[in-house]
Amino acid sequence: MSVSLGQPVPDFTATATGDTTLTLSELRGQQVVIYFYPKASTPGCTTEGGDFRDRKAAFDAANTVIVGVSRDGIRAQENFKAKQDFNFPLLSDKDEAVCKLFDVIKLKKLYGKEHLGIERSTFLIDADGKLAREWRGVKVKGHADEVLEAAQALHAGQ
Template sequence: MPDTELPIFPAPRAPVPDFDMPASRNRHVSLAGMRGRPFILYFYPKASTPGCTTEACGFQEALNALGATGIPVIGVSRDAMKAIDKFADAQGLDFPLASDTTGTVTEAYGVWGEKSLYGRTYMGVERATFLIDAQGRLVRAWRKVKVTGHVAEVMKAAEAA
């Protein structure tokens, strides 16, 4: 993608892009499989890195509260399943972490783009979270997420949805 801006994700209540991916602990996640219940789909840059570990552990800690609302969580990265399984096991993550090695899903959700770190530009996954309703429509999107306080904000929105 030559442009440094990431694509604009559809407006609230627009249908979200389809997905179908392998996930941690020999699971499989798909939009079709989630129909009939709202859920949280979050994208993270790389398994076992400090920010991604903090975010994943935050969602794990919130699972009881999220479970009370009936809203499951799915994490997505472009890591291979081996790295994802190692990450999930090391952190005791019960929710599925999906592998999008082809980049099809990260691109469809507009979270793959040019990033910059210490003056170096590269392509990578933008940390983002999407709250999706039971019909597969976008309720709310959080883009360029800062980890601190993010899970609490998502939980509050999920409870209100």
């Protein structure tokens, strides 16, 4: 079972930075941006996370929570968050339960070798817990701005 536009996103709980867990249903009443990135502390993922970090005040103003997800272990996520001064939680999805829910594990090629990995993707969930927008196969440049505009428009329409 995976998510689809206009439908409620199934609840999940995952290990988060700050020695906590995050449960999606506990965020009801707020919009939620969940972005999936391939690997902590790599150049594209660092840039993407920084773009979301630098726009957090604007996301807050649009009643929108930001959450980053990768398959990295919690220690790697903690280090990545601390080093980049991210002001939002990162989830460790080592068992790929959240990745599978959002169908972001794809066959990828790196240096001619195929492997399964996270396709950079972002999802915007409305305050009622329904999937409002999705971006798959994301290119980092300009992406956080596009997501912010969508979050602001969704918030304004409520």
